[in-house]
Amino acid sequence: MNTLRYHGAAVGGRGPAARTRPARITALGVAALAVALLTLAAAGASAAAQRAGTLLTVRFTNNSDRDLTLGPNSYNGCPAALPERVNAGATATWTLDACGDPRGNVGTVSFNIYREPSRTQISWDAPVVGDSSYTQTAPGGYVISRSGGQGFNPTVDFTFDCNSTTCDGIPDSWKRNGIYINPADGSAHTAPAPGINLHVDAGPNSVMNDVGGFTGTGRAPIFHYAISAHNLQAGTPSSGIAPTPGSDLIVSLGSFANQVGTVAEQAGTFLHELGHNLNLEHGGDQNVNNKPQYYSVMNYPPRTARSTGTATA
Known part of the structure; x- marks a missing residue:
């Protein structure tokens, strides 16, 4: 019964108190192990919280049949070398650096679809701490997908493509x-x-x-098919569209005079789109628009006025 009297006595004594030492060591060991585990957990959480980093690499692949040109964009951090053009079948890569911004990398980039009134857009929010988030949108006739984008100094891949095998907008x-x-x-x-x-x-x-x-x-190679439509897309003033080269074209003058256009606009637009079918660009054999001395129905602006009249050298 004297065991309780000696419980907790100094280590190293004789008698019953000596038998309590193993229990006391076990308690200390458990406490030390708990502290060690908490330290490791905190270190792991800290490492996970820092995984995003301050750099973000974007890879953009254009698998469609249309070239893309840089549209409106905004982003934070240091200046980045955004691609001015992503040709059909090509991949462009650029790296963003938050440069000390505590938000990490935040931004949006859009690309104009060649000879169409619409754009595709990608956005990112890659914080220094935490998971990254992304959004991507594509107009009708196209799709855009994303993969990757997490981890330390992540790389995110976007792929832009047609919504059909023949890239004609028909599923x-x-x-x-x-x-x-x-x-x-x-x-x-x-x-x-x-x-x-x-x-x-x-x-x-x-x-x-x-x-x-x-x-x-x-x-x-022989026949050409023309559609006279109201508008290609609601709220857009595009007068028409045609593949270069191709066998079909659309004239859409719903946003022009009397919702049908003038005779000159009708003739000029039809000839312009037919010219694309025949493999002509806005600059003839060059994809260069607004040539000052190039008097052609293919040139801008205004192509509709150039379907009639005379030219002087």
Whole structure:
């Protein structure tokens, strides 16, 4: 019963107190281990919190059939060498440095789609501490995806592409299965329903045959197909579009005089888009616009006024 009397006595004594030493050492060991684990956990958390770093590398791949040119952009930190152009099939890479900004890297870059009134845009928020976040948008007829972008001084990959194999803006599933269009609101449905049955071929070199599937016609080098539309996209003043080269074109003068354009605008736009079909650029054989001494319906501005009149040297 004297054990309790000696409990906690100085280590090294004789008698019952000596037998309490192992328990006391065990308690100290547990405490030391707990402190060590807390220290390691804090160190791990600190390392994880710093994983973003102050640098961000962006890789942008253009898998579409359209060249992209640099549009509106804004970002913090040191000046970066943003690409002025990302040609079809090319990849551009640039690195952003927060340069002491406590927010890390924050910014937005947009790219104009060549000879279209729309843009694709990417944004990033890569803080010095914590996970990075990104957004990306693409207009109709295109898609954009993202991968990577986390870790210390991360690298993020964006891939811009057409939404169909032939880059004509028509989904591949429409070509395989056909589509039903509701004439009331223009919505598309794959199942039969009241409305217009829209048959879509595989592009300018093929048509649907009588039993389904696709049969090449070889008409593209000879025939040209023109559509007179109101507007290419709501709220945009674009007068038309055509591939260079190609076999089809659109004239869209809904934002012009009387929503149809003048006779000169109609003629000038039609000739301009047909010129693209025939492999002409805005500068003739050069993709250079606004040439001061290049009197051509292909040149800007205003191309519609150059469908008539005389030129003097």
